[in-house]
Amino acid sequence: MENLEMADVGLNDRCLLPSCSSTSSGSLKTFKIQAFKQLLECAVERGDDETLDKLQTIFNSHGEQATVVLHKTCYCSYTSKEHVKKFVLKRKAESVSSD
Numbered sequence: 001m002e003n004l005e006m007a008d009v010g011l012n013d014r015c016l017l018p019s020c021s022s023t024s025s026g027s028l029k030t031f032k033i034q035a036f037k038q039l040l041e042c043a044v045e046r047g048d049d050e051t052l053d054k055l056q057t058i059f060n061s062h063g064e065q066a067t068v069v070l071h072k073t074c075y076c077s078y079t080s081k082e083h084v085k086k087f088v089l090k091r092k093a094e095s096v097s098s099d
């Protein structure tokens, strides 16, 4: 298992993910570039423009030093292959029915 986390973050930092809710447990962590790229990939797969935009803005100014602040639970559910698959299928179903 790679070490994706750095030290705990400050109190003013917020979780980046829109799917984050007040029920998300655990402390916020700063995730490094490996995790950052994983998130970026998942944002593309999910068609999550909002998150993609935020990530790209961070990447544009920090490059390979880019980090992102998230709950570990949020990171895990956002990048879970099962969750991404379900999300994409749901989105397809919705776009078909709204046509």
Ligand SMILES: [Zn+2]
Binding pocket: 015, 016, 017, 020, 021, 024, 070, 071, 074
């Ligand atoms: Zn969160």
